[in-house]
Amino acid sequence: MNPLLIGTILVMVLILVLDVEVAVFQKSAQVLSDLLTPATICLAVPVYRQFKILRENSWVVLISCLAGMISGLVTIIGLALILQMSEITTLSTLARSITMAIALDTTELIGGVAGIIVAGVIFAGIFGTVVSGLIFRIFRIEEPIAKGLALGAASHAMGTAESLKASELQGAMSSLAMVISGVVMVGLIPLAALFVQ
Template sequence: MVNELLETTKYLGIFISLGAFVIGLAAYKRWPYAFMNPLLIGTILVILFLLFFDVDVPTFQTSAKLLSDLLTPATICMAVPVYRQFKILKENSWAILISCFAGMTSGLATIVSLGLFLKMDSVTTISTLARSITMAIALDTTALIGGVGGIIVAGVIFAGIFGTVISGPLFKLLKIEEPIAKGLAMGAASHAIGTSEALKSSELQGAMSSLAMVVSGIMMVGLVPLAAQLVQ
């Protein structure tokens, strides 16, 4: 029944996804804790919906495709805070490059090491290499090295949500208060999801996160194929 509605009603998947996010947003306002991230709550609600009504995932994806199509222009819009803070970004160019390179190489080393330790097959391992960069770049990069699109989508979403959830408590634990450092960490580890969270704190932090996301994405286009060679 629900599958038929999704097939015949073109945008029902969009309303379900947005409705789940609105519920998550309301829950976060009521209980403003890190683990009550609206995107996390919304994702869980959509998964429960799919399981409860036995909905075909491809059918739901087709119905909610417009949201995916808006991902790339939404990412491009993050160039606005980068432009506004360009002077500060230029002054910290070396810190940005070094931080992003360290973040990307350490992330790839961790995935390759875990893949070998857990004895995962090579396809699964290479399908998770690009999980720290924005979806628009991660999908194309993973396809070029022969990875599975579904795995990298899940990996990118998990990395974004996980980084957003733990960033606040982790910054407090490590006593990190510098907005530039916070922004670089959020953008390099949690891409667009982390950047949207960083923008809530300040425009400078959001700008640093946006730039880190872009720089990290460019670096990973070159680093991921090299890491894939170690796995295959």
């Protein structure tokens, strides 16, 4: 079982059982939130070490990231139309496939709700890491470059952590996909928001 999923469930149960107010929990967990940015920056180390391979596969990286970003936006807009989600809910879920720090700022910029995007990002990260092994087996995906790009684009930091367990190359590809997706989505999400409004 995925340790991140278990940890998330345990924290939620403890908050409910101990009747901890959300504001108190957020204040006490702020130190961990503050460490997100430095932890994300540390992901540049495997990218640097694998730079030669990244450069040799630059088109694969760019096309994979672009495909992941577009499919993510189309999926959420499609689901919003099918499920008749409100405008605010749709705006609050557009950034669910990028890393938390960028997703929060981008969502607030387009008028979304921070709490919804936090849940969306966590769900995307956990779901992607939990089902990725099965998906890779079903589609017989064995190439670490492909696995890393998929996990980084779809499951951001959680997918990157999972990729780093497999190999430094897979982790580097995942880091790169996460960074490229985050940077480009900052521009794409406001455009997608115009379509939603």
